[in-house]
Amino acid sequence: MIEAKGLSKRYGTKVAVDDVNFTVAPGKVTGFLGPNGAGKSTTMRMIMALNTPSAGSVTVNGKPYAKHRAPLGEVGALLEAKAIHPGRSAYNHLRALAATHRIPKARVDQVIAMTGLESVAKKRAGGFSLGMGQRLGIATALLGDPKTLILDEPVNGLDPDGVLWVRNLAKFLASEGRTVFLSSHLMSEVALTADHVIVIGKGKILADAPVSDFIAGQSERTVLVRTPDGGRLAELVRAGGATVTSSDDGALRVSGMDAPQIGDLAAAERVALHELTPQSSTLEEAYMALTADSVEYQTGDGRPGEPPQAAPSPPPGPESPATATATETDEGSAR
Amino acid sequence: MSADLASRTSHRDESTSRQHLTFGGAVSSEWIKLRTLRSTWWVAAGTVVLLVLIALLSSWTFSSFADDPEFAAQTGGGMFDSLELVTSGVSFGQLVLAVLGVLVITNEFSSGMIRSTFAADPGRSATVWAKALVLALVSVVVAAVGIALSYAVAYPFLANADMAPDLGGDDSWRILGGAVVFLVLTALMALGIGTLLRSTAGAIFTIVALNFVAPPILGLINNDIVETINKFLPANAGQAFMTTSDLASGGIDLLEPAQGLLVAIAWAVVPLVAANVVIKARDA
Numbered sequence: 001m002i003e004a005k006g007l008s009k010r011y012g013t014k015v016a017v018d019d020v021n022f023t024v025a026p027g028k029v030t031g032f033l034g035p036n037g038a039g040k041s042t043t044m045r046m047i048m049a050l051n052t053p054s055a056g057s058v059t060v061n062g063k064p065y066a067k068h069r070a071p072l073g074e075v076g077a078l079l080e081a082k083a084i085h086p087g088r089s090a091y092n093h094l095r096a097l098a099a100t101h102r103i104p105k106a107r108v109d110q111v112i113a114m115t116g117l118e119s120v121a122k123k124r125a126g127g128f129s130l131g132m133g134q135r136l137g138i139a140t141a142l143l144g145d146p147k148t149l150i151l152d153e154p155v156n157g158l159d160p161d162g163v164l165w166v167r168n169l170a171k172f173l174a175s176e177g178r179t180v181f182l183s184s185h186l187m188s189e190v191a192l193t194a195d196h197v198i199v200i201g202k203g204k205i206l207a208d209a210p211v212s213d214f215i216a217g218q219s220e221r222t223v224l225v226r227t228p229d230g231g232r233l234a235e236l237v238r239a240g241g242a243t244v245t246s247s248d249d250g251a252l253r254v255s256g257m258d259a260p261q262i263g264d265l266a267a268a269e270r271v272a273l274h275e276l277t278p279q280s281s282t283l284e285e286a287y288m289a290l291t292a293d294s295v296e297y298q299t300g301d302g303r304p305g306e307p308p309q310a311a312p313s314p315p316p317g318p319e320s321p322a323t324a325t326a327t328e329t330d331e332g333s334a335r
Numbered sequence: 336m337s338a339d340l341a342s343r344t345s346h347r348d349e350s351t352s353r354q355h356l357t358f359g360g361a362v363s364s365e366w367i368k369l370r371t372l373r374s375t376w377w378v379a380a381g382t383v384v385l386l387v388l389i390a391l392l393s394s395w396t397f398s399s400f401a402d403d404p405e406f407a408a409q410t411g412g413g414m415f416d417s418l419e420l421v422t423s424g425v426s427f428g429q430l431v432l433a434v435l436g437v438l439v440i441t442n443e444f445s446s447g448m449i450r451s452t453f454a455a456d457p458g459r460s461a462t463v464w465a466k467a468l469v470l471a472l473v474s475v476v477v478a479a480v481g482i483a484l485s486y487a488v489a490y491p492f493l494a495n496a497d498m499a500p501d502l503g504g505d506d507s508w509r510i511l512g513g514a515v516v517f518l519v520l521t522a523l524m525a526l527g528i529g530t531l532l533r534s535t536a537g538a539i540f541t542i543v544a545l546n547f548v549a550p551p552i553l554g555l556i557n558n559d560i561v562e563t564i565n566k567f568l569p570a571n572a573g574q575a576f577m578t579t580s581d582l583a584s585g586g587i588d589l590l591e592p593a594q595g596l597l598v599a600i601a602w603a604v605v606p607l608v609a610a611n612v613v614i615k616a617r618d619a
């Protein structure tokens with residue numbers, strides 16, 4: 001159980017986390033979703049008492065992390081892949097951390113086996129690949145058999161097998177009644193792993209809901225309509241309570257009315273239709289729509305392993321951000 | 336997979352209450368960290384080699400020229416206590432040992448290891464004092480081995496020149512023990528400064544400036560205030576309790592031995608206490 005109340009963090013004038021309130025419940029995987037720079041890592045570091053909040057508080061299992069007698073038994077954290085000295089072996093790294101809590105050597109061997117590091121455990125960690133580093137980070141997190149796990153971007157750098165393994169591990173740990181809090185900037189990853197999702201953008205919580213509700217709530221259904229008489233049809237559907245946006249190529253995008261309704265309306269009013277296509281926005285689009293306004297770094301910089309970021313920047317204009325995004329997110333034609 | 340994981344994820348039986356953070360645990364953790372880095376062994380060996388090498392060279396030089404009137408004139412007719420030749424490597428040995436003291440903490444900051452360390456010890460004080468304790472113990476051993484070997488190596492030369500060091504003298508153990516104490520205190524000061532500055536280069540630069548550059552420069556300035564400041568610098572405070580002859584003191588006014596010891600202890604303890612305060616307030 002993690003509880004944040006009014007949690008804020010400022011670095012100079014920049015607000016990284018802004019008066020955030022949330023609860024992460026045990027027994028399920030909670031995804032912490034947001035674009036890079038949204039405040040995910042800062043929040044997780046405050047939970048771990050690595051960074052001091054500028055305001056507010058956060059507790060783990062009822063107490064601030066630093067007040068626990070056995071911190072490693074409360075929270076295991078993967079905060080970044082290589083929080084390790086490059087000259088020390090994985091085995092010695094784990095032994096040193098285990099020693100603080102008198103955790104026996106047998107447990108060190110156990111977490112090494114669990115994370116598949118047996119063959120490299122005695123080698124210097126400086127030579128580890130990103131994926132090996134992630135596995136060692138997860139081994140470190142599991143060391144104290146903690147009630148709560150905090151995993152910051154755990155699948156970064158893992159091969160497909162490793163990704164699957166992390167998903168199963170996270171679900172399994174939650175099924176044992178543990179609290180699992182897992183961050184990602186990939187909606188698809190969270191959708192596959194998490195039961196609950198907290199979305200953060202520019203330091204503010206944008207959504208906090210079960211994953212299924214989040215998808216239903218965010219994926220607004222629209223209908224793509226092409227007609228030679230666009231002005232008239234737009235009037236008609238607006239009169240019927242729907243909203244209409246038009247794309248660059250003259251097509252209309254209608255929301256709040258389904259395809260049969262639009263077709264019937266057009267037939268009744270004798271408006272010719274050239275196309276009538278129901279569009280369901282994907283989960284990724286729902287996430288983009290929600291966070292588009294809060295993306296820290298607006299240019300798609302082609303980071304490997306990241307899907308191409310569709311239409312990131314709504315032009316600042318009189319429209320509301322959500323509408324603007326819906327208009328721009330048009331099969332990638334905006335860019 | 337689930338059954339497999341189930342048998343492996345959880346190792347706690349009923350005995351979890353035994354596994355909690357303790358100072359003793361922090362100490363053994365720091366000992367594991369220190370001994371599992373190659374740099375520790377290189378620096379420790381380097382300290383010993385330097386102590387011995389300089390003792391060898393200075394005792395050889397002084398024993399060769401002890402009877403030379405020209406040489407005596409150059410040194411103002413004064414002479415070192417032969418044990419001061421045994422401990423003459425301290426001036427450079429301290430610098431190498433200080434590198435160890437600095438690295439104990441700065442390598443954690445530069446590698447990111449510090450976050451793992453602080454996640455295990457979110458209070459952070461146990462880490463600071465455990466590091467200090469382990470560093471002190473390692474430094475005692477390194478310094479004692481270095482000084483003992485220096486004695487063994489220097490003895491034949493000094494004995495040859497009729498300057499055989501006498502372990503039964505009034506000040507013998509003050510000189511030898513003082514050298515060990517000074518080396519340990521310097522390592523601890525380095526740990527404190529390293530923790531405060533979080534940078535290997537910055538901390539080593541500071542220590543070189545404090546122990547090597549400042550004393551001779553301040554020694555050139557003929558001013559009461561500057562002379563007083565100079566007396567209180569760590570290197571000169573150390574000279575006050577680990578040397579007996581005027582020659583070893585470099586001709587400057589030193590504190591009384593007991594005062595010097597207290598000042599040197601303060602130079603080790605004050606940065607550590609400050610580090611312990613600052614490290615808790617800073618984001619890792």
